Amino acid sequence: MNRPSFQSVRTAQFFSLLAPALLLFTVGLILPLFLGLYYSFTSWDGYTKDFPFVGFDNFVKIVQDPHTLDAWWFTIQFTFWNTLLQNVLALFFAVILDTGLKAKTFYRTVLFLPCLVAPIVAGFIWQHMYIDVLPGLNSLMGTKINFGLFGKADTVLSGLLIVNNWQFIGYWMLIYLAALQSIPGELYESAVVDGAGTWTQFIKITIPMLAPAFTICIVGITAGSLRVYDLLVSATQGGPGRASTSIIYHIYNTALNAQQYGYGSALSVSLIVVLLLIALVQLGYLKKREVQL
Amino acid sequence: MAVVSVAFLLPLYTVVVFSFKTKKELYLDNPLALPHSWFFDNYSSAFDRLHVGTTFLNTFLYTAISVFLLALLSGAAAWAIARNRGRFFRFTYVYFLLGILIPFQALFLPIYIVGNALHLTNTFYGIILMYVATGLSFSVFLMTGFMTQVPVELEEAAQIDGCSIYRTYFSIVLPLLKPAMATLVILQAFAIWNDYLLASLFVSSSALKTLNVMFQQLFSTTSSNYSTAMAGVMISVIPISILFLSLQKYFIKGLSAGAVKG
Numbered sequence: 001m002n003r004p005s006f007q008s009v010r011t012a013q014f015f016s017l018l019a020p021a022l023l024l025f026t027v028g029l030i031l032p033l034f035l036g037l038y039y040s041f042t043s044w045d046g047y048t049k050d051f052p053f054v055g056f057d058n059f060v061k062i063v064q065d066p067h068t069l070d071a072w073w074f075t076i077q078f079t080f081w082n083t084l085l086q087n088v089l090a091l092f093f094a095v096i097l098d099t100g101l102k103a104k105t106f107y108r109t110v111l112f113l114p115c116l117v118a119p120i121v122a123g124f125i126w127q128h129m130y131i132d133v134l135p136g137l138n139s140l141m142g143t144k145i146n147f148g149l150f151g152k153a154d155t156v157l158s159g160l161l162i163v164n165n166w167q168f169i170g171y172w173m174l175i176y177l178a179a180l181q182s183i184p185g186e187l188y189e190s191a192v193v194d195g196a197g198t199w200t201q202f203i204k205i206t207i208p209m210l211a212p213a214f215t216i217c218i219v220g221i222t223a224g225s226l227r228v229y230d231l232l233v234s235a236t237q238g239g240p241g242r243a244s245t246s247i248i249y250h251i252y253n254t255a256l257n258a259q260q261y262g263y264g265s266a267l268s269v270s271l272i273v274v275l276l277l278i279a280l281v282q283l284g285y286l287k288k289r290e291v292q293l
Numbered sequence: 294m295a296v297v298s299v300a301f302l303l304p305l306y307t308v309v310v311f312s313f314k315t316k317k318e319l320y321l322d323n324p325l326a327l328p329h330s331w332f333f334d335n336y337s338s339a340f341d342r343l344h345v346g347t348t349f350l351n352t353f354l355y356t357a358i359s360v361f362l363l364a365l366l367s368g369a370a371a372w373a374i375a376r377n378r379g380r381f382f383r384f385t386y387v388y389f390l391l392g393i394l395i396p397f398q399a400l401f402l403p404i405y406i407v408g409n410a411l412h413l414t415n416t417f418y419g420i421i422l423m424y425v426a427t428g429l430s431f432s433v434f435l436m437t438g439f440m441t442q443v444p445v446e447l448e449e450a451a452q453i454d455g456c457s458i459y460r461t462y463f464s465i466v467l468p469l470l471k472p473a474m475a476t477l478v479i480l481q482a483f484a485i486w487n488d489y490l491l492a493s494l495f496v497s498s499s500a501l502k503t504l505n506v507m508f509q510q511l512f513s514t515t516s517s518n519y520s521t522a523m524a525g526v527m528i529s530v531i532p533i534s535i536l537f538l539s540l541q542k543y544f545i546k547g548l549s550a551g552a553v554k555g
Contacts, residue, residue: 022385118505120512125307126304229489248398268401
């Protein structure tokens, strides 16, 4: 009788350590992925038992539906500005804090604190900031600035960008700070000996050495911004009208409120495709720059 | 920088201050003014009217149990992956990584559908399973990265002495993974405590809802006395702040892992 080899028993045991996670992950994420793909080819309404097959109709609808296109446009704008502003500002503050400023720990904590509140709470806090608290500054300063950024379609994006940046600049700043602190001082010293000024040092030493941090922050902020939802629920409810409806908010509305699970699934699939594409492009470009250095 | 600090602190300051204001002060006084006294009624009414006690307990339990399961499952899986060169194990690593490229927010609809079909919605364990399932990708990724810090020689020595795989993992490897676990705990607890999307989909009944779900229900009713809500917010921020303060360095380490060259 053949006894299983020592090696195969070991492997089986290792597998048993792996199995629970594998199972849960498959049921919780991979299964929904394939189901979502299947539903996107149907016009299921979420309740009845039939799944009428409609082929690519849902996907065609995506490019024709003005609500979807608006949602994508908002999400893209939000993502673009966020990625730009948060990165620049986080790096800016990290550089300032790295210069051996007094009370550095205090500033670091203050900038970081906002990310501890949930985005849904942040939306609520800022709603009141815009409506009640900031107008209070008007009476202190004798000005009449209209702070109601959430109330108008053309300022709602700025209003939301302010909240999101307030929340997360400190978070990304910590990453840049850690990266900055790991740059060996000798590099700067030899640059000074060679006659390089501060700006040259920044461009030629700091920025290249920060390449891995750039990768993490840029990819992270982009991915996070594309998924914005919680903030919108409490801050603007997608409004005024539909001015601040992100793609995930739109999926929620379409599927759960308007009961179009088929179309909603198609929208989800399109979001996943976009996320994958952007991730691949960004990682490809950024990793290449890292390796060159 | 000082100006920047004031600007950043202002919203949080308003939460603190408002949580102590009476309804009258809310309307009549300048919003930036300090409250007249420490009006704790907002806090007690948060407990009574808003059932903050139950909701807090729910959120706490979901977070604690989910994080515990994540630590258990991802640690074991990551170790199995790190110690096996075979094609199958390499494949499972990439398989888990898929979940990082495809975040659960993008899949929330089919996840909700699956959860519904399996009768996991509005149950205590349903939401926990969902949090664990969606958190596994990142956890496995993080833990596999930390496995290089566990010396293989130690494990080999243990196995020569007759330890089984399981014994090796639990008695030798796990204790060495403490910093890794700390990083995992703080990062995942943070994400789960502050989650809204999954919680709003899976636990809507008042007995089971989380703090964030309760807040949103509160925020959306045009309630004029939001100082109670502010008190609730203060209460919800406390545990995560405590956890963060105690595990700060692991949080920072986890964030910047990979950002530091070399």
